[in-house]
Amino acid sequence: MKCWKCDKKAVIYRKYEGKAWCGKHFKQQFEARAKETIRKEELLDPDDKVCIALSGGMDSSALLYFMNKLLKDWRDAEIFAITVDEGIENYRSESLEIAEDLCEKLDVEHHVASFKDTFGWKQDEIMEKKENPCTYCGVLRRRLLNKRSRELGATKLVTGHNMDDELQSIFMNYLKGNMKRMIRLGAKPAVVQNEKLVPRIKPFRNLPEKEVALYSKLNGLKIHLKKCPYAGDSLRFDVRDFLNKVEVKHASTKYTALRAFDKLLPALKEKFSGDKSEVNECKRCGEITSREICKVCELLENL
C-alpha cells in the first residue's frame, strides 16, 4: 500500500479517514492534528511556561518531543519537564533514566519529584499497608505534578493523554455512574480556576494511542514499556479491551464515540459544574479542595 501523498510505502492506514501515509507524511499529519487541537481549544498562550508531565513512557516522550519542536519557534514560551518518582522498585528507575536521557538530548530542563520527599512514603511502602494502590498513586501523582509545576512557575501543565485514555475514562465514569467526573474530561479539563491550580492541557487528546506510539517509533524515541507491578486487572483494562475489540469489528467507533461525547460535554458541564465558589484551602496542607480536608491528607492519614 502506497502513501496518499507520495510513492513511498505506507506505515499506517487510517481507516477513519480512508488514507494511508508514509513515515514522513504521517508525522506531518500527526503534528498537524495536535496543533489543530491546540488552536481550536485555545490550549496555549504565546508566553506560556509549559511543564511536561514526563514519565518516560510512549505518550509523554512523544509529547515532550512534539511540544519542544513546536515551542522552538515561539519566542516568549518556555518548556521544562517533571518526572514523578513514585518509589516503585524495578519499575520507575528505568523510565527515569529514559526521561533524563530524552531531556538531555532535547536540551530541556528536567526535574524529578518524589513521593518519598514530598509525602514521606514510597509507593512500595504504601503497598505494604493498602490494597488500593492505584487510588493512592493517582491522587498523589496529580497533587505532586500540580504542586511542583506551580513552584517552578508553570502556567500550563501538559499531559500525554491520548484518545484511547480519554475514551476509557468516559466509559469508566459512565459505568460507575460518575457523571460529575465526566466534566473534568476534554482537552482543557480545568473546571475550577484558581491560582493554586496549574491549568492542565492534553494536546494528544484527539490522537489514537497507536498513532502516538507510531510517532514515537518513527522519531526514534526510546520508550519504557514495562508494566507497573501494581497495575492488576483494573476496570480501565477491561474497558480498553472492549473498545479495541469493537474498533476491530466496527472501524472508527472510537473516533465517533469521542465526537459524540464532545457534543454532550457542554450540556454535562452546565448540569454538573455546581457551585464553583466552593473552593477551600485544606486546613492541613493549604492546597485547594472542595472539602475541609483534602483527599491527599485524608489518604495519608489512613496509612
Next chain:
Amino acid sequence: MEIKVKEEDVTHKVQIAKDSKVKDVLSKVGINKETVLVEKNGQVVSEEEKVKDGDVINTILVVSMG
C-alpha cells in the same frame, strides 16, 4: 505459506493463504491490531501490507501498561 510472528518473547509460526495481509496474520494469531505496531522484516508497515512466504512479523505492544 508460512509466516513467523514475534509477540514479546514468543514466536508463532503461522500457515496462511497466499495474498494474505498483515491484519489476517495478526487475526490468526489472536493479536488485536489496535494494540500493536507491526514491523515486517524490520520495517514498520501498515496492517494492509501483503505478506509472502518466509516473512517475519514483529509486533510491538502499544497499549498503556498502567
